[in-house]
Amino acid sequence: MDTQQFREFGKAAVDYIADYFETIRDRPVLPSVEPGYLGDLLPKEPPQTGESWQDVLQDVDRIIMPGLTHWHSPKFHAFYPTANSFPAVVGEMLSAGFGxxxxxxxxxxxxxxxxxxxxxxxxxxxxxxxxxxxxxxxxxxxxxxxxxxxxxxxxxxxxxxxxxxxxxxxxxxxxxxxxxxxxxxxxxxxxxxxxxxxxxxxxxxxxxxxxxxxxxxxxxxxxxxxxxxxxxxxxxxxxxxxxxxxxxxxxxxxxxxxxxxxxxxxxxxxxxxxxxxxxxxxxxxxxxxxxxxxxxxxxxxxxxxxxxxxxxxxxxxxxxxxxxxxxxxxxxxxxxxxxxxxxxxxxxxxxxxxFRALKLWFVLKIYGVEGIQKYIRDQIGLAKKFEELVNNDNRFEVCTSSMGLVTFRLKGEDSLTKSLLEKIDQRKNIFMVPGHFKNKFVLRFVICSRLSTEEDVKYSWEEIRDQADEVVPTERRKIVEEISGKRSIATIELYESAIEKIKLEKSK
The missing domain is CATH 3.40.640.10 (Type I PLP-dependent aspartate aminotransferase-like (Major domain))
Incomplete structure (x- = not known):
């Protein structure tokens, strides 16, 4: 690969990364692959002749991307953050280039x-x-x-x-x-x-x-x-x-x-x-x-x-x-x-x-002290917003809240919270991991992505709450079930219709 091809490949790779971040919210946070999936997609022997960089980049999209867990997705709330920023990415590129x-x-x-x-x-x-x-x-x-x-x-x-x-x-x-x-x-x-x-x-x-x-x-x-x-x-x-x-x-x-x-x-x-x-x-x-x-x-x-x-x-x-x-x-x-x-x-x-210091220098120079402080405060603020949402649902309890991490659980036996996590994992719309606090099974919700907004937090909470409805129904859902005799009703319109029917019967 000569310098001209490198320029083309490098620019295409940067575009690919930029496109990835622009579409990351649309991707399932967890992959749907099984162990060994990659071995079936790659040949058993190394290639005898080289391939074009265009083919290689297409293989990244076809083979690698389906097997990624998207740590920088606003729907990723597991473990702790793994930091990322474009200044740091460029610093890493230059470090690799200097070699x-x-x-x-x-x-x-x-x-x-x-x-x-x-x-x-x-x-x-x-x-x-x-x-x-x-x-x-x-x-x-x-x-x-x-x-x-x-x-x-x-x-x-x-x-x-x-x-x-x-x-x-x-x-x-x-x-x-x-x-x-x-x-x-x-x-x-x-x-x-x-x-x-x-x-x-x-x-x-x-x-x-x-x-x-x-x-x-x-x-x-x-x-x-x-x-x-x-x-x-x-x-x-x-x-x-x-x-x-x-x-x-x-x-x-x-x-x-x-x-x-x-x-x-x-x-x-x-x-x-x-x-x-x-x-x-x-x-x-x-x-x-x-x-x-x-x-x-x-x-x-x-x-x-x-x-x-x-x-x-x-x-x-x-x-x-x-x-x-x-x-x-x-x-x-x-x-x-x-x-x-x-x-x-x-x-x-x-x-x-x-040359790790290079990417650190880029981040400190481009964000500055004020930019880093704002980022940390904003992330803690999002965790506080999530804590508020949890506290507003009487089926749940907040166990701890510190920095960008909130631990919470469904009230009652551990089996309820374990069942909730299983349902969330099956849908793969958000990703959390469990922990223990005071000998109780809890869920850890961490603000991980630098892209996270209040709307993203609300999305994740709705996913948690919707799956909780399957484990511990809300009072509204219980009313609907009593009237309809069905457990599959899930729309707000049907909820409201059922409640209006109750009000009408009481008024008579």
């Missing part, structure tokens, strides 16, 4: 230099303590990782190496193997599954501490877990606190947990993967009070800040613990500008890195 690998400063200085500045911009946007920023005089700083899962694991490995080094300095007779087998980590039972996975990968048991009635990690239960582990000869090492838990977007109290960690010399990592973007708005920063106690902090611009996946922002108070955990030197990787710029390969698991 560099940022394995060291000299491998592409712009990779490192822009990331340093962007992490400072982001840190200031969230009002993080100065000591976390690259611009501080201290050893702290920020780096863009791939995901919060990676960050939690990296923090655990750094905490492990730090703990081993500290204890061996205190007691030179100790061996590394004597310590590592006794280390233990902690988190809430409401934390993301990736936190528990980090413990598995890092060979450090992860205690899932029971949360309180608000879904927060209980400081009392944390202290008790530490006491029991120390009595058993174990060594507390790492705590992952959540600012925005996965099930309900609850916020752990850092002002309670932080002093405990500092007193016990436990590395405190703060996971704010989704909700951290809200700290761009000053009115929500009270929720991260106590962040100054943390050793590391993470949130995902690729969740709720309009930056395409993957882009996970991590800050540490002291980067030397990352370097000590991950530093492997080779002559071809010699640091040529020591202490003048970070060598990010020492701050991460992989050697190479992509």
């Amino acid at each position: 560099c690998v940022g394995l060291s400063w000299i491998a592409s200085p712009a990779y490192t230099e822009l990331e340093v500045v962007m992490m400072n911009w982001l840190g200031k946007l969230l009002d993080l303590p100065e000591e976390f920023l690259n611009s501080s005089e201290g050893p702290g700083g920020g780096i863009i990782q791939g995901s919060a899962s990676e960050v939690t694991f990296i923090g655990l490995l750094a905490a492990k190496e730090k703990k081993v080094k500290d204890l061996m300095e205190q007691n030179p007779d100790l061996k590394e193997s004597d310590i590592k087998g006794k280390l233990v980590a902690y988190t809430s039972d409401q934390s993301n599954s990736s936190v528990e996975k980090a413990g598995l990968l890092g060979s450090m048991p992860m205690r899932l501490i029971p949360s309180n009635d608000e879904g927060q990690l209980s400081s009392g239960a944390f202290i008790e877990a530490i006491r029991k582990d120390k009595e058993a000869g174990l060594i507390p090492c790492y705590l992952v606190a959540c600012l925005g838990t996965t099930p309900t977007c609850a916020f752990d109290d850092l002002t309670e947990l932080g002093p405990i960690c500092n007193r016990e010399n436990i590395w405190l990592h703060v996971d704010a993967a989704y909700a951290g973007a809200a700290f761009a708005c000053p009115e929500y920063r009270y929720l991260m009070k106590g962040v100054e106690y943390a050793d590391s902090f993470n949130f995902n611009p690729h969740k709720w800040m309009l930056v395409n996946f993957d882009c996970s922002a991590m800050w540490v108070k002291n980067a030397k613990y990352l370097v000590e955990a991950f530093n492997v030197q080779r002559i071809y990787l010699k640091d040529q500008h020591k202490d003048l710029a970070p060598e990010y390969r020492h701050w991460q698991i992989s050697l190479g890195r992509r």
Whole structure:
């Protein structure tokens, strides 16, 4: 493919993406395919001769599109948002076009230099303590990782190496193997599954501490877990606190947990993967009070800040613990500008890195602080609108409401809400996933798409309410059924006709 063909293919691809977003509301949010569908549509062997880009793009529409779950549809309310914006898409395109690998400063200085500045911009946007920023005089700083899962694991490995080094300095007779087998980590039972996975990968048991009635990690239960582990000869090492838990977007109290960690010399990592973007708005920063106690902090611009996946922002108070955990030197990787710029390969698991800072720069420049704040506030406002709609139907109850997430259920046995979700899933007009709150089965409704409007929220609520009619009929429907003896009547005209008939009979 020469440059002229590339121009044509690239422009056609941009048109295809633009058309996709213009028609996304008309597409079923969930695909109607079965496992293995793609294997039947593709040949068993790779093509012997190349095909035209026109044919390939047609195959995208014919083969790939039917198998997509449309995460950016205003009808998608599952999991959490995956961010998207056209500035970020263009930044991703340019990054791919440049095709560099940022394995060291000299491998592409712009990779490192822009990331340093962007992490400072982001840190200031969230009002993080100065000591976390690259611009501080201290050893702290920020780096863009791939995901919060990676960050939690990296923090655990750094905490492990730090703990081993500290204890061996205190007691030179100790061996590394004597310590590592006794280390233990902690988190809430409401934390993301990736936190528990980090413990598995890092060979450090992860205690899932029971949360309180608000879904927060209980400081009392944390202290008790530490006491029991120390009595058993174990060594507390790492705590992952959540600012925005996965099930309900609850916020752990850092002002309670932080002093405990500092007193016990436990590395405190703060996971704010989704909700951290809200700290761009000053009115929500009270929720991260106590962040100054943390050793590391993470949130995902690729969740709720309009930056395409993957882009996970991590800050540490002291980067030397990352370097000590991950530093492997080779002559071809010699640091040529020591202490003048970070060598990010020492701050991460992989050697190479992509130019993620470019798409972040595009988003921050084109939206600006005010644009990002407006976006976050609008999304929270839509969640509040949904909460209001739920509260107006006495068959339902709102269980929690935080940021862009509302959990709710049909009153009564869990079987009612499970039946409702089954009916919604069968129709595939909207997509939600369930959760548990206070041992009850709940539905999670998340504002995910940047395209969502109040009309979209009303559409989704009507779909939920219509399916609820099949599970728990409204009083109006009950009246109609009594008169008609039919369960298939579903139109407003018939409802109104039945009610008018009742009024007429009563008047006689």
